[in-house]
Each structure stands twice: as C-alpha cells, then as structure tokens.
Amino acid sequence: MLNKRLALQAIGASLCGLMLNWPCGPLAGAELPDTVNVSLLEAYPQISSIKLQGPLQIIYPVSRRLGGQAYLATTRHGLIVIRPTSTAKAVFQASRVILRHPQDSPIAVQAQTLAIRKYPGQLSLRTNAKGQLQIVNRLGSRRYVALVVASETLSGWPNEALKAQAVLTQTRLSRYRKGDALGDSTQQEAYLGSTHQRTEVERAVNAVWGQTLTYRGQPVTPFYHANCAGHTSDGRYFNPQKNLPWLSPVRCPYCRNAPFYVPTQTTIPKSAFENTFGAGPPQILQRDEAGRPTAIRSGNGQAMSGYAFWLKLGQRFGWGKAPGTRFSIRQLPNGDYAVRSTGAGHGVGLCQWGAAGMAHAGKSYREILHFYFPKAQLTGRHSTQATPSHSSF
Numbered sequence: 001m002l003n004k005r006l007a008l009q010a011i012g013a014s015l016c017g018l019m020l021n022w023p024c025g026p027l028a029g030a031e032l033p034d035t036v037n038v039s040l041l042e043a044y045p046q047i048s049s050i051k052l053q054g055p056l057q058i059i060y061p062v063s064r065r066l067g068g069q070a071y072l073a074t075t076r077h078g079l080i081v082i083r084p085t086s087t088a089k090a091v092f093q094a095s096r097v098i099l100r101h102p103q104d105s106p107i108a109v110q111a112q113t114l115a116i117r118k119y120p121g122q123l124s125l126r127t128n129a130k131g132q133l134q135i136v137n138r139l140g141s142r143r144y145v146a147l148v149v150a151s152e153t154l155s156g157w158p159n160e161a162l163k164a165q166a167v168l169t170q171t172r173l174s175r176y177r178k179g180d181a182l183g184d185s186t187q188q189e190a191y192l193g194s195t196h197q198r199t200e201v202e203r204a205v206n207a208v209w210g211q212t213l214t215y216r217g218q219p220v221t222p223f224y225h226a227n228c229a230g231h232t233s234d235g236r237y238f239n240p241q242k243n244l245p246w247l248s249p250v251r252c253p254y255c256r257n258a259p260f261y262v263p264t265q266t267t268i269p270k271s272a273f274e275n276t277f278g279a280g281p282p283q284i285l286q287r288d289e290a291g292r293p294t295a296i297r298s299g300n301g302q303a304m305s306g307y308a309f310w311l312k313l314g315q316r317f318g319w320g321k322a323p324g325t326r327f328s329i330r331q332l333p334n335g336d337y338a339v340r341s342t343g344a345g346h347g348v349g350l351c352q353w354g355a356a357g358m359a360h361a362g363k364s365y366r367e368i369l370h371f372y373f374p375k376a377q378l379t380g381r382h383s384t385q386a387t388p389s390h391s392s393f
C-alpha cells in the first residue's frame with residue numbers, strides 16, 4: 001500500500017519537470033524519437049568503477065564476448081579497463097567501450113554500495129577529463145518512458161494516473177534532439193532501470209503512446225510534484241518574472257489521502273540553522289494564493305524567493321525537513337527552529353497523489369491532465385483515432 005516512506009521517495013518527483021538545463025526552443029510537431037541516450041548515475045559523479053554481471057557482448061571498438069562472470073569496469077589513464085572481479089588481470093581496455101547483453105537481456109550494474117540496477121539496450125563507457133566514469137544507456141524510447149513512469153510512481157497507482165504520467169514523460173521526450181543525453185535523476189525524471197518494470201505501466205504507456213501536452217502548438221514543460229496538499233501554484237512560483245501560461249493554480253481536493261497532506265513538523269538545531277540562514281526566524285514577506293511563500297528575508301538579511309529558500313533548506317538539511325513548499329518556520333524557546341510544511345514537492349503542475357485520487361474517483365487521464373493543465377492541449381495519436389489530432393480534452 002502507498003505509505004509515507006514511499007511517498008517520501010516520491011518527493012524526488014517533486015523536483016521533476018524542473019529541467020533546468022533543458023533546451024526550450026520551438027519545435028515542429030511532437031514526434032517521439034525511436035531511441036534515447038540516458039546518462040546514468042548522474043547523482044553520483046565521483047564514481048570511477050562499476051561492477052557488471054556477464055555475459056557481455058562488446059560491440060565497440062571491436063566485437064568481443066565476455067563470459068558469464070562478474071566484471072569490474074574502471075577508469076585508468078583515460079581508458080576503460082575491464083577485468084573479472086576474481087582477478088587483477090584486465091581482459092579488455094579501450095578509450096570507449098559499448099556493450100550489451102548477448103541475448104539482449106538487461107545488464108546488471110552495481111556502483112559502489114548502491115543497489116544493483118538493470119539496464120536494457122546498450123551501455124557506453126568512457127572517462128571524462130577528471131577520470132570519472134561516464135555511462136550512457138541507449139534504449140528504445142517507449143521502454144524508456146515505461147521505466148521512467150515506473151520509477152516515478154508507486155506500485156498500486158491506478159491506470160488512468162499512469163497514463164497521465166506517461167503523457168507528461170512523453171511531452172518532455174518530444175523536446176529530445178538526436179545526440180542529447182537525458183539524465184536519470186529527479187533533475188529531469190528518475191530512471192532506475194528495469195528492476196522497476198511493471199506490466200501495468202507498460203500497458204498504460206502503450207495506450208497513450210505518442211500523446212503529448214502542448215500549448216499553442218508547442219510542447220509544454222510538464223511540471224509535476226508528489227502532493228500539493230490542497231492547492232497547486234502557478235508557474236510564477238519558480239520565477240515571478242516568467243509566466244508559464246499553461247500552468248494555472250488549481251484547488252485540488254483529490255490528494256487528501258496523501259501522507260504529506262497533514263502537516264510535517266520538524267526541528268533544526270539552532271547552530272546549524274543559523275550557520276545557513278543567520279540568526280532569527282526568516283521573515284515571510286509574501287505568499288501566493290495557494291499559501292506558498294514567494295518572498296522571504298532570512299535572518300542574515302538575505303532576500304530570496306520562497307522556492308530558493310526551500311531548495312536551500314532541503315539541500316542543507318534533507319528533504320524530509322520541509323517536504324512541501326507551503327511552509328513556515330519559527331524559533332522555539334530553546335533556540336532551535338521548528339519547521340512546518342504541508343504537501344510534498346514544489347506544488348506546480350500535476351499533483352501525483354491528486355492524479356491517483358482522480359483516477360480512483362473514475363476520472364480519465366484526459367480529465368486528469370485537463371484539470372491540472374487546463375490551458376494545454378492533448379496532442380498526438382489518440383487510441384480511438386487513426387490519425388494525429390489535437391484535442392482540448
């Protein structure tokens with residue numbers, strides 16, 4: 001069942017859709033690519049070696065079969081060196097190596113102490129200028145969408161909510177240009193490989209494949225978050241100077257069952273808090289109509305947006321201190337700081353727990369998307385129509 005621990009994982013999704021580095025130029029149509037490249041383990045840039053489970057088929061720079069044992073791929077002097085974990089003797093080395101599983105099964109990868117992840121398609125290994133390992137996974141885009149949706153949703157999520165989520169991922173993918181490398185962290189959307197594969201997600205993706213959200217003919221930036229706790233904010237929450245017209249604030253009565261709908265109350269020790277923000281509770285200068293702080297002056301006199309403050313709070317003290325952006329902070333008699341927040345994630349765009357609530361209430365994915373993005377259009381191949389079309393839901 002969907003519990004608080006899993007919901008906390010889903011806060012990652014609150015950061016999804018930010019796509020801070022994503023190009024936003026005009027695009028013709030919303031064709032999805034056949035394959036995508038995904039940079040793996042981007043949240044762990046210091047990694048210089050990984051374990052790979054054989055058998056493996058090297059396909060570049062030469063064709064070479066490696067048997068069914070565990071291997072270590074390490075960077076050394078600009079090269080990728082591959083050796084069995086059982087011996088120090090290298091069996092292959094090159095400046096760049098591309099490999100796949102001989103039977104096209106997913107390849108099991110383990111980095112440091114992280115859980116084993118399995119990746120379908122091809123893996124490209126090379127080093128960067130700092131000697132760190134760069135791993136790029138090339139796979140079919142439909143499978144990529146299914147694995148992202150599986151990574152970003154919880155087991156038991158209803159079908160129509162999965163379809164809505166798939167449309168959002170496809171919308172992001174419609175901006176993909178050949179040669180780009182997507183990321184695998186919540187800076188864009190989480191992609192955790194095929195260990196998270198779920199049949200019902202694949203069915204949902206197949207049902208809406210090719211459909212995207214557009215505004216005036218262009219794909220929108222499909223923001224979403226875990227749980228708005230009653231009201232979403234508009235796009236100006238991120239930047240008051242930048243209106244994103246497809247993002248309208250909506251009152252959301254559908255996420256009441258979310259674990260973070262009720263306030264989260266935590267404390268931060270006085271010295272740690274004041275080292276970051278200065279002495280005294282931050283002054284909230286302005287809130288938006290959803291109740292999220294939009295302008296704050298911290299104790300050290302620094303003025304910043306509510307979103308920038310929330311990001312700093314999360315990065316410095318952990319996302320569990322204020323899972324949601326509708327927060328307040330006060331100083332306790334003992335000098336420590338009490339933090340109270342509702343919701344989980346930034347609160348802009350689609351509310352994932354609300355989408356699940358709408359689906360449980362019998363709403364279709366089109367109704368879900370229209371509710372959270374009322375000014376956007378659903379574009380693409382609709383399952384009931386043979387030709388590409390546009391729909392205002």
Ligand SMILES: [Zn+2]
Pocket residue numbers: 227228229230231252253254255351353354
């Ligand atoms: Zn909501």
